[in-house]
Amino acid sequence: MALAQRKSDALTARIAGLDLQVGDWSEAARKDALSRLAAMGLPDRRDEYWRYTDPAALTAPAAPAAAPSDADDGALVFDSIDRLRLVFVDGVFDAAASDDPALAGVEISRLAEGGALHWARDLYGTLETRAQTPVARPLATLNTAFARDGVLIRVTERAVRPVALIYRQGSKGSDAILHHCVKVEAGSELTVLESGTAAARVNCVLEVDIAEGGRFHHIRMQGRDHDRHALTHVFARLAAESLFKSFTLTANGRLTRNEAVIEILGDDAVAHVAGAALGDGDFHQDDTVFVTHGAERGESRQVFKKVLRNGATGVFQGKILVKQGAQKTDGYQISQSLLLDEDSQFLAKPELEIYADDVKCSHGSTSGAIDETALFYLRSRGLPEKAAQSLLVLAFLAEALAEIEDEALAEDIRARLENWLTRQEASAATMDGDAPEARG
Amino acid sequence: MLKIENLHVKLEEEDKVILKGVDLTVEAGKVHAIMGPNGSGKSTLSYVLAGRDGYEVTEGSAQLDGVELLDMDPEERAAAGLFLAFQYPVEIPGVGNMTFLRTAVNAQRKARGEEEMSAGEFLKVIREKAKALKIDADMMKRPVNVGFSGGEKKRNEILQMAMLEPRMCILDETDSGLDVDAMKLVSEGVNALRDAGRAFLVITHYQRLLDHIKPDVVHIMADGRIVKTGGPELALEVERNGYAGILSEVA
Numbered sequence A: 001m002a003l004a005q006r007k008s009d010a011l012t013a014r015i016a017g018l019d020l021q022v023g024d025w026s027e028a029a030r031k032d033a034l035s036r037l038a039a040m041g042l043p044d045r046r047d048e049y050w051r052y053t054d055p056a057a058l059t060a061p062a063a064p065a066a067a068p069s070d071a072d073d074g075a076l077v078f079d080s081i082d083r084l085r086l087v088f089v090d091g092v093f094d095a096a097a098s099d100d101p102a103l104a105g106v107e108i109s110r111l112a113e114g115g116a117l118h119w120a121r122d123l124y125g126t127l128e129t130r131a132q133t134p135v136a137r138p139l140a141t142l143n144t145a146f147a148r149d150g151v152l153i154r155v156t157e158r159a160v161r162p163v164a165l166i167y168r169q170g171s172k173g174s175d176a177i178l179h180h181c182v183k184v185e186a187g188s189e190l191t192v193l194e195s196g197t198a199a200a201r202v203n204c205v206l207e208v209d210i211a212e213g214g215r216f217h218h219i220r221m222q223g224r225d226h227d228r229h230a231l232t233h234v235f236a237r238l239a240a241e242s243l244f245k246s247f248t249l250t251a252n253g254r255l256t257r258n259e260a261v262i263e264i265l266g267d268d269a270v271a272h273v274a275g276a277a278l279g280d281g282d283f284h285q286d287d288t289v290f291v292t293h294g295a296e297r298g299e300s301r302q303v304f305k306k307v308l309r310n311g312a313t314g315v316f317q318g319k320i321l322v323k324q325g326a327q328k329t330d331g332y333q334i335s336q337s338l339l340l341d342e343d344s345q346f347l348a349k350p351e352l353e354i355y356a357d358d359v360k361c362s363h364g365s366t367s368g369a370i371d372e373t374a375l376f377y378l379r380s381r382g383l384p385e386k387a388a389q390s391l392l393v394l395a396f397l398a399e400a401l402a403e404i405e406d407e408a409l410a411e412d413i414r415a416r417l418e419n420w421l422t423r424q425e426a427s428a429a430t431m432d433g434d435a436p437e438a439r440g
Numbered sequence B: 001m002l003k004i005e006n007l008h009v010k011l012e013e014e015d016k017v018i019l020k021g022v023d024l025t026v027e028a029g030k031v032h033a034i035m036g037p038n039g040s041g042k043s044t045l046s047y048v049l050a051g052r053d054g055y056e057v058t059e060g061s062a063q064l065d066g067v068e069l070l071d072m073d074p075e076e077r078a079a080a081g082l083f084l085a086f087q088y089p090v091e092i093p094g095v096g097n098m099t100f101l102r103t104a105v106n107a108q109r110k111a112r113g114e115e116e117m118s119a120g121e122f123l124k125v126i127r128e129k130a131k132a133l134k135i136d137a138d139m140m141k142r143p144v145n146v147g148f149s150g151g152e153k154k155r156n157e158i159l160q161m162a163m164l165e166p167r168m169c170i171l172d173e174t175d176s177g178l179d180v181d182a183m184k185l186v187s188e189g190v191n192a193l194r195d196a197g198r199a200f201l202v203i204t205h206y207q208r209l210l211d212h213i214k215p216d217v218v219h220i221m222a223d224g225r226i227v228k229t230g231g232p233e234l235a236l237e238v239e240r241n242g243y244a245g246i247l248s249e250v251a
């Protein structure tokens, strides 16, 4: 078959330069991933799941070049937050640049050191595998097979500080494959922060397994570098009464696809995924989310807001699947775009699939221009046009920002956004202002 | 202070002419009222003066202290001292009233090369002025005009005016939607701002407001023109007899 042949040829070319790590604890999972991958091949534009985003740059044998940003300018993301910093350069852990990984109630190991960790053996690749139906996600499988580095985190208490994964790009053509696993034990709590550009191209997987009553928060800043390509997957599995909250700010980057696959397996669990994206020019940002309710009284929210201009593209594919028996599910999904000009576009595919009869689910998707009446009202009170526009942009993003539970983190992100918008006001002539600083 | 000469305005999108040669001069220290039938162009005049998009000035001029307003952006007009209290104040979800007003005050000060107001000073001043208009602190924390009642929106317009201290204040039907007590509060707010260096152009349908805010001059607008100008007694005549008599007399 021509189609299958094309896909497997692409796979052969892509993995030609990659080494399958064997001889350690993850060998079985990696080999299993490789055989699953061989059966799937790599995705291309003809796949329904990639209809709005061309994966060519993500599947190409080599990473498209992207210049690393100047490391010395601007303030640092989350700098005001007391956090445990783990630094990765071009997708490889840099112990010297990182903090001593000592945090009460949190065990942190490097991916390669997982040999003694039963939980890691059980988790690595497991949620990724579960997420392959009903939609195949071959690039996540490729990640499981070929991940070069990552962290393994087990949480047994309420962590007093967030763990910050700080990414830095060292070279122009770097191609990173990162795989992190987090096990949140019953009743414990952790916040993971991610920031910075991992590499010219990154494929990053985060598997999060949350036991009963566990709480996991994820705040991610993707920004700054105009040319980088990123594909991320967050796979989460929620036991009873657990909580998962993820927020991502994407500002710039040539191509970004953030997938989140969340499975609610225990009753009374809460899962929120939110994103704010600011796209300017040659920018393509895609949020693809799949939330499965497999237990009773689950609450899920998907809140995605995108501000696009100068030909930027935003994509949202979001699904809520409510399985039989998942009664009293409360599912909410909203995706909205603010198009600042006619060259930009927003493509949305919101989906609901419900097999239980006593549920409350709603979804909505809108796309609109800036409210001219509001803009005039603000200007008539003396606000310069750009400042008035920034205020309206922030107001538009507010619902997504409200998903950040921690006040200090929310403030940090809001300040960064304002700063970015102000700088854009200043450089309005070029319409190519700097994105918020998103290094570590 | 405000000098409008032979102002002709049509809609940008269609061939509809709304203002057909408006002449109007408002001197510093004075209060002028404009009355006129629905659809005669009163709000259009106020929008054109404030700089709203969608209108095309085909002829004429409007100057504030000798400077052409029609060439300026809305924010420049505001900084130059022009203020419009909207007939329909705009709701802006997600933008806090307080943030908005402080940003506006400081943007104007900055544009005029004045020092910005500190957060503390701003808070002190706004509390005082909001109290006088019986606007509670809770309302100030809410998004601009969102969930405000009709009367609350109008009071909020006057609060903005009090904070911005413009020189040329245009009030477009600020009295509509106000209960009797609120009308008094708003009028007191306006009267408190009256001074020799400031002028008001008050658009209204009712004498009631003019009982509180005593006009020096009353204009009647009809079909895009000022058709009659007189003293306060003109408003009383409209109140008693409507527009029919005045319009047939000038026709």
Ligand SMILES: Nc1ncnc2c1ncn2[C@@H]1O[C@H](COP(=O)(O)OP(=O)(O)OP(=O)(O)O)[C@@H](O)[C@H]1O
Binding pocket: B011, B018, B036, B037, B038, B039, B040, B041, B042, B043, B044, B045, B054, B087
């Ligand atoms: N954007 C617009 N599109 C179409 N027609 C308009 C527009 N703006 C104004 N008009 C028309 O112009 C005329 C004048 O409107 P305007 O709002 O200025 O009247 P007004 O004197 O303020 O009336 P009212 O007393 O009812 O407030 C009306 O016929 C109105 O329908």
Ligand SMILES: [Mg+2]
Binding pocket: B042, B043, B044, B087, B172, B173
């Ligand atoms: Mg009107």
